[in-house]
Amino acid sequence: MKLKHFFNLEWKQYFRSSYWQKSVALNILLIFVALYFIAIFLFLGIALYPILIEQLPDQDPLNIVNSILFYWILADILMRFFFQKLPVMSVKPLLTLPVRRSKIVHYVLGKSALSFFNFLPLFAIIPFGVTLIVNDYPVNSVLIWMLSLLIITLIINFLNFIIESLSSQTELSFLPIIVFAGGLFVLNYFNVVSFSSLLSNGISSIYSNPILVVIPLAILLGLYIANFKNLKKQLYLDSSLKSKTEEVKTSDLAWTRKFGNVAPFLQLDLRLIWRNKRPRSSVFILIIGLLYGLFFYPQPTYQDMPWFFAFIGIFVTGIFLINFGQFIPAWDSGYYKMLMSQNIKYEEYLKSKFTLMAASVIILFVLSIPYVYFGWKILIAHFAAAIYNIGVNTHVILFGGSYNRKKIDLNQRAAFNYQGTGAVQWLIGIPLLLIPLGLFALFYVISSFEIACLLLIILGVIGIVFHQKLMRFITLKYLDSKYKMIDAFSQET
């Protein structure tokens, strides 16, 4: 009974991981999110039929549902890409044991079929199907319809793994999935290839002609086999289990010498960001953050809400600060012991982080100047926010960092990776974003926009003036928690 052993191993791996034991809160949150989605899908499944009948009485609800299936599938693929992880199992110790490789692969793939993402649609499909049967649709056909939707769900499941392994091999992060889903959507939208009607017709044919269900079944089987072959190939120590060696791209970063004592750490930080998957993603997030204002400023509604500008300003100019800063010093957790036994000045180590963050704010502010197109006030608010970021938020986030107790593995993939996330990351958001927003809004209401901007600038300048003092205070804080951090960072997650 190998299967039993596999289950047993996984169970222990899950519940004995320090991650589970330490972040019960996060797990509870995830459970609530899951329950929330189940509730939504259940509601959708039950209410869809009556709603469609009422809104579009002259059309067949089943046809309507079939015609929007394409969008469901696209959404499902996107969702899964970001949230569903490739089925992993620590197979290395199993390889030399008398377990057939194909069995391991079948198990891993089979396990993925039991994912929450495959059950979720059932909460909508089954009630909807039952409603159809109750409303005198032919029972057999409806059952076949439900079955084919289930098969489609599984097809998406296995398709996702192929897409995901492709994108993890190519270092392109979420570019392939965006191109894939976006391409399908565009082709469909401009009626180049009408996938939605194609799919809708296909499902209708299966509905009226059940034997056609073999077509999706064959696709599913094909994808399963493709995944099987792919995974089996990787079950050797020299392929995927062994980490790939990268060709080194070196540059001596001589220009950092200008920063004096901070230079060695600055070089280290720049290399950290550029050479590791996870921190590198914070560079890509810069682009998203920089464009964040475009969600709001073009809309007239927000044009009349100047108290909101500072918030966007904090975000736009501080996106790197937030993204990178929240995991100080966990970025260095892998070699923290070494840093602590080395001949370093803690203050210089922290100062390098500060320099990096302050520089990012200035650069981002300069890049965000084109927002002036939407009004001078925006530029002024962004400027005030940038000063506030440099003077206050950098120190706040460094201070928050002294409470970081979670290790980060630099090489894990970046998108939606919660490793290293703890209460600190949530709590730090309050002083970082809400306090400036609150203060700004308050002074905007009781006095004027200009005064509110001035307030942020003054606070920022105070922070800059007291920079040395603040850094000394923060350094003491880090020294205080030195042993705790060393201990926490040497725990495997």
Place this chain on the structure above:
Amino acid sequence: MIVTSDLTKVYSNKTVLKIQGLDIPKGQSFGLVGNNGAGKTTYFSLLLDLIKPTTGKIKNNNIQVDESEDWKPFTSTFIDESFLIGYLTPEEYFYFIGDLRGQNKADVDALLSQFEDFFHGEILNQKKYLRDLSKGNQKKVGIVAALIGNPEVIILDEPFANLDPTTQIRLKAIIKDLAEKQGVTVLISSHDLLHVTDVCERIVVLDKGEIIRDLTTSEATLKELETHFAQ
């Protein structure tokens, strides 16, 4: 050079280390042996102020290690791979450590040139990140990095493990040279009794956190240790 007094470390009621007194004079090559769980790494971690002693203190050149950081400039160490920075190349790592220890590029290069034999052409100019080197080569990098900046105290945990025979022999020569000619205090721990007796003038045996033997190495030491551990 290193004076330990009344040192204990207790983890949830379990005493893992208890050393009443231990003096290691300057320039001594000092070996620590013991079975797993004997407290070797715990002692080194205390010496490096990576964990806090429950009671007692260690003084390194008259500086109490958990009160002042002034011991750091003349003390260097390699405990395990977590002392390496995986995303740097060996050269970048050496220069980084050199920077921290006040050595410029030329100083570091001069030091590295003495270790070409030791590196066996597998470390420098390989265009590889440290995380992609083999365990043994990572260890070589860590050990050599610990020699940067003329430290007076060098602490190496299990330096011989994972190394190939040729490198082990070369490393022994390096360690001997450090202690005998340059007056460096070298502390090493090992499971390999032969290597320790070859290299160290003095060998201390730890068992369940306590010192049970303190030997000056002689012809008979290896035999004595083997008999002790055979029991």
